Amino acid sequence: MSTSTLNNPLSEPCVMVIFGASGDLTKRLLVPSLYNLTCDELLSPNFAVLGTGRSDISNDEFRQSMASEDNGLRAFHTRNSFDEDACEELLSRFYFEPANIDLEGFTKLKETVAKLDEEYQAGGNVLFYFAMAPRFFGSLCENLHKAGFQDGDGWKRIIVEKPFGTDLQSALDLNAEILKYWREDQIYRVDHYLGKETVQNLLTFRFSNGMFEPLWNKHHIDNIQFNVCESVDVKGRGGYYDHSGVLRDMMQNHMFQMLSYICMEPPGSFDADAIRNEKAKVLESVRIYDEAGVAENVVRGQYGPSFDDAGSIDKPGYRGEQDVNPESKTETFAAAKFQIDNLRWQGVPIYLRSGKALWKRGTEIVIEFKKPPESMFKGTEVTQLTSNRLVFHIQPYQGIELLFQAKTPGPTVQLQSVDMAFDYGDAFNASRYTGYEVMIYACSRGDATLFSRGDLVEAAWRIAQPLLDYWAKAPAQDFPNYARNSWGPKAAYELLEKDGRSWFEVVTPDVLEELPMFKDADRLLLNAVILAMQSVSKEAGDVIIQKGDTTEEMYFICRGEVQVLDNKDEVVSELKEGNFFGEIGLLMSTERTATVKAKTSCDLFTLSKSVFGRILRDHPQFADNIMRIAKERYDLSVSMSDLTE
Ligand code: BG6
Numbered sequence: 066m067s068t069s070t071l072n073n074p075l076s077e078p079c080v081m082v083i084f085g086a087s088g089d090l091t092k093r094l095l096v097p098s099l100y101n102l103t104c105d106e107l108l109s110p111n112f113a114v115l116g117t118g119r120s121d122i123s124n125d126e127f128r129q130s131m132a133s134e135d136n137g138l139r140a141f142h143t144r145n146s147f148d149e150d151a152c153e154e155l156l157s158r159f160y161f162e163p164a165n166i167d168l169e170g171f172t173k174l175k176e177t178v179a180k181l182d183e184e185y186q187a188g189g190n191v192l193f194y195f196a197m198a199p200r201f202f203g204s205l206c207e208n209l210h211k212a213g214f215q216d217g218d219g220w221k222r223i224i225v226e227k228p229f230g231t232d233l234q235s236a237l238d239l240n241a242e243i244l245k246y247w248r249e250d251q252i253y254r255v256d257h258y259l260g261k262e263t264v265q266n267l268l269t270f271r272f273s274n275g276m277f278e279p280l281w282n283k284h285h286i287d288n289i290q291f292n293v294c295e296s297v298d299v300k301g302r303g304g305y306y307d308h309s310g311v312l313r314d315m316m317q318n319h320m321f322q323m324l325s326y327i328c329m330e331p332p333g334s335f336d337a338d339a340i341r342n343e344k345a346k347v348l349e350s351v352r353i354y355d356e357a358g359v360a361e362n363v364v365r366g367q368y369g370p371s372f373d374d375a376g377s378i379d380k381p382g383y384r385g386e387q388d389v390n391p392e393s394k395t396e397t398f399a400a401a402k403f404q405i406d407n408l409r410w411q412g413v414p415i416y417l418r419s420g421k422a423l424w425k426r427g428t429e430i431v432i433e434f435k436k437p438p439e440s441m442f443k444g445t446e447v448t449q450l451t452s453n454r455l456v457f458h459i460q461p462y463q464g465i466e467l468l469f470q471a472k473t474p475g476p477t478v479q480l481q482s483v484d485m486a487f488d489y490g491d492a493f494n495a496s497r498y499t500g501y502e503v504m505i506y507a508c509s510r511g512d513a514t515l516f517s518r519g520d521l522v523e524a525a526w527r528i529a530q531p532l533l534d535y536w537a538k539a540p541a542q543d544f545p546n547y548a549r550n551s552w553g554p555k556a557a558y559e560l561l562e563k564d565g566r567s568w569f570e571v572v573t574p575d576v577l578e579e580l581p582m583f584k585d586a587d588r589l590l591l592n593a594v595i596l597a598m599q600s601v602s603k604e605a606g607d608v609i610i611q612k613g614d615t616t617e618e619m620y621f622i623c624r625g626e627v628q629v630l631d632n633k634d635e636v637v638s639e640l641k642e643g644n645f646f647g648e649i650g651l652l653m654s655t656e657r658t659a660t661v662k663a664k665t666s667c668d669l670f671t672l673s674k675s676v677f678g679r680i681l682r683d684h685p686q687f688a689d690n691i692m693r694i695a696k697e698r699y700d701l702s703v704s705m706s707d708l709t710e
Contacts, residue, residue, distance in 0.1 A: 076102065076509040078111030078187040079219075080178050084205060085196035086116025086161065087130070090226065093141050094257075095196065096131050096155075098502035100138055103155045104148055107506060113185045116161045117174060127161035143497040158185070166204050171212035178214075189219025192509060196226055203242040210246035224253045224508055227318055228309070229517070232533055233526040240519045253508045254517040258319040260500030262489070263459040265515070267326040267430075268340070270457075270465065277455070278331070280434070282409045287452060289327060290431040290569055291320050293419040297426070298368070298380070298549070299397070303388035310395040315419045317529040318517075321348060323459075324415065325521070327430060328405055337513040341521060348524035350407040351415075359535040366398030366554035368422040369545030382545045383422070394540040397421045398547060400557035402564070403528070414564060418557060422549045424643035425576050428459035431569045445478035454569060462573050463489040468596075484596055551642035552624045558668065570623050572598060572670060580645050581698045582652075582691065590687045593680045598670040603663040610647055610661040617674035619648040625667030630660040639664060651677045652695045652703050678709040 083091055102108040116127050132138045132152060139147060162177045164170035178191060193209065195202055202225060215221055225243070230236025243252060258264050271277065280286070293315055299306040306314065325344035332339040354362060369382035384391050398420030405415060432455040439450050454468040465487045470480040507515050546554045552570075561567050574591040577583045583591060598621065603609055609627060610616055626641045637659070640646055646661055651674050681688045688705050695701040 073107060074510070075109040076107055076112060076506050077190060077511075078109045078185065079190035079192050079509055080113050080115055080181045080185065080187050081192045081194060081505070081509075082115045082117060082174070082178060083194045083196055084117055084166075084201075086127070087118050087120050087122075088196055090196045091116070092131065092137055094499050094501045095194065095505070096138050097141050097143055098499045098505055100142055100152060100155055101144070101498055101502045102506060103151045104144060105502075107502075108155075109509075111185045111187050112509075113158045113160065113181045113187065115174075115177060115181060116159065117164045118161075119163060119165065121163045122161055124160050128156040128159050131159060132156055143499055166201060166208060168208055168211050171208045171214070175212050175214060182219075187219070189217050190509075191219065191221050192505075193221070193223045194226075195223060199226075199228060199230070199239060202239060206243050206246040215246075220251075220511065222251050222253060222508055222511075223247060224255055224504070224516075226255050227257075228313060229254055229318075229522050230526060231308070231313060233523070233530040236522055236526045240523065244519070249519060250513070252516075252519070253504075253513060254519075254522060255504060256318050256322050256517050257500050257504075258322050259515040259517075260498075260502075260504045261459065262498070263457065263463050264323060264326065265503075266465075267323065267457060271327075272331055283411055283413045285434055286413055287433045287435045288414045288416060288564075288566060290416045290429075290433070291323055291327075291418070292431070292568070292571070293320060293428045294423045294425055295419070295421050296423055296550070298422040299383065299386050299389070301387060303386040306397075307389045307393055307395050311397055311399045311419050311421065312529055312532055316399060316401070316417055317525050320417050320419060321525040321528070322517070323430060324348075324351075324403075324417070327432075328410060328415070330409070335514070338518075340514055341518045345518065345521040345524055347405065347407070348521060348528065350405050350410075351524075351528050352404040352406050353527060354531045356531070356535050356538075359532050360539075362403070362560070363399065363401040363532055363535075364554060364556040364560050365396035365536065365541055366400075366420060366547045366557070367393070367395065367541070367544035368397050368420075368547055368549050371549035380549055382549070384545065394536075394544060396536070396541070398423075398553045398557070399532075400553065400560055401532070402560060414566075416561060416568070418553070418568065420547075420553050424550045424552060425573060426461055427571055427573050429571045430457040430459065431455070431571070432457075433566075433569065442478070447478060447480050450480070451482055456569075456571065458571070461575070482596055484592075486592065548641065552668075555624070555666075558624060567600075567668075570600070570668075570670070572621070576621075576643075579643075580648060582648055582694050584694075586690065587684075587687060590680070590684055593684065594672060594677070597676045597680060598672050601669050601671055603667045603669065605663055605665050607663045608660060609663060609667075609669070610657050610659070612657050612660040614657055615654055616647075616657060617650040617654055618671045619645060619651045619677075620661075621645050621670040621672075623668040623670060625669075626664040627667060628662050628664045630662060634660070649699060649701070650674055652691070652699065652701055653707050681705075682709045 083095060130137060134140060138152060160181060162174055164174045182189060195205055230239050325347050329343040329347040332343045367383050370378040371380045373379040383389060383397050384393050400418040403415045434453040436450050436452050451470060456466045458464045467485045468482055471483045473479045473481045504515055572595045574588060577591050577594060609620060622640060622642050622644050624642060626639055628636045629638045631637050688708055692703055695703045
């Protein structure tokens with residue numbers, strides 16, 4: 066979202082009617098978005114908000130509850146600082162009218178809208194926001210129509226929240242029901258991922274930079290990975306989630322939207338329909354699986370509990386969550402391989418992975434390019450090349466990174482992974498947005514680019530439906546099959562291993578910061594460390610660190626578990642996904658005091674002291690801090706030469 070300083074036009078005049086105005090969505094997202102538009106001076110002075118619902122509250126009570134400190138704008142705003150004047154100015158345009166969803170209720174509502182229209186000179190424009198459960202959409206549309214809301218001057222538009230249907234048939238029915246009373250060009254179906262700057266930038270990145278488009282096809286790209294990891298669990302939304310699962314909640318909508326941006330053909334223009342035609346077209350080219358295809362290409366998971374050091378459950382598994390069936394078969398994780406059967410992408414696997422209660426929060430899209438022939442390097446120290454990768458960091462870290470290899474300085478040919486990175490935070494000094502402001506703004510201006518058209522929603526359900534059918538027919542027998550805070554079920558790794566590939570795990574700065582040594586460390590240092598980490602796989606029983614050896618690596622567990630053994634080979638502790646070990650090895654060369662063995666097969670990231678030393682030599686400003694932390698946390702006195710030798 067850009068600000069008024071860039072001379073953007075104002076939103077169009079209108080009365081915005083919110084159905085479900087006392088709900089969470091209104092407080093957490095809609096009002097903070099309207100507030101952001103006010104602060105950025107993008108909201109037309111001829112814009113009023115009319116909340117409606119069953120509560121019998123006055124305008125003043127509505128305004129107070131929307132502004133409240135514990136459950137309103139003061140709590141949920143996203144600006145760096147709170148602007149009282151802007152808040153007051155915005156709330157002065159808020160009104161409330163109790164109404165049932167029936168003809169009588171809406172006839173009265175129409176009178177209030179007409180009064181506000183006159184007072185605010187809104188030109189008859191009305192934007193209806195359906196912030197309610199989809200089961201009400203049909204009656205909302207019908208009664209708005211019957212009450213005559215479509216008549217008169219000005220435009221009338223509706224914004225419809227997700228979920229748009231719960232399967233293909235219900236989405237078809239819902240579209241048919243809405244289209245009985247509204248034209249497609251009046252319907253704005255929300256997918257809040259399209260409101261994210263980093264998602265919108267996918268299109269701009271692809272089509273405003275000439276250098277990547279020639280490479281954007283099966284001849285140069287080996288595979289594409291979409292990864293949406295969430296560390297949160299179902300967070301009190303068990304009642305909803307147990308009827309949804311990750312396929313309906315994340316993949317069918319948000320992830321397929323990103324997939325269509327990354328894989329669509331160039332549109333003829335940036336017009337809403339030109340873009341939406343291409344998005345729908347690419348989803349229509351995704352191969353629809355039969356049962357065997359689902360069994361082979363899709364993996365599901367459900368999280369189990371986490372345990373404290375004494376072995377007691379400290380957080381329940383999914384089946385123990387509030388409002389969740391204790392025998393639930395709902396998936397909280399899924400990984401899938403899709404194929405797009407068109408000229409551009411034929412044969413390029415498109416991998417998607419998403420889940421709840423995972424070890425980190427991070428949404429990334431990884432474009433992995435084909436490798437050049439390794440044989441060219443024969444006779445040098447180089448035995449293996451790493452693919453070039455273009456990584457779109459969607460959130461929470463926002464940026465774009467190109468990973469490539471460079472020769473390490475020295476007399477022989479040795480390679481090291483390095484990157485070129487663009488960080489939104491460095492390039493743009495913008496406040497954080499909710500993602501909804503751009504959608505309200507665009508809708509008021511009649512721009513449907515950021516909204517889903519009916520055909521795209523249906524195409525997305527067509528891809529998802531066979532997965533739902535197969536899972537209903539063959540419920541998972543192994544749930545729960547991944548631990549809280551882990552990387553998800555092992556089968557997700559095997560899905561790629563059988564193709565000779567692996568997930569590109571993006572270690573984010575917040576993950577490294579869990580290690581005392583890197584807590585609050587400078588971003589530059591964290592990024593350098595992340596790039597320098599190498600991946601290694603170990604089989605169950607492999608010794609990773611041998612007591613008495615002087616090894617100098619730190620390890621980070623991506624998948625699997627390790628055991629720490631004492632002198633008598635007795636297990637003193639076990640570490641799992643997300644844990645680090647061996648970090649003292651980065652600080653000084655010293656004999657290891659315990660043996661660490663893989664308990665299961667493991668995927669690990671490792672960082673060696675020599676590489677860490679080089680990073681500190683390149684960034685000596687960070688060494689003091691590392692020395693201080695070594696003393697405070699590990700009681701080690703290390704010098705710069707200890708660290709960098
Ligand atoms: C919502 C889902 O649509 O998206 C939630 O219902 C999920 O389950 C959320 O947590 C993720 O959104 P974001 O913007 O945090 O990635």
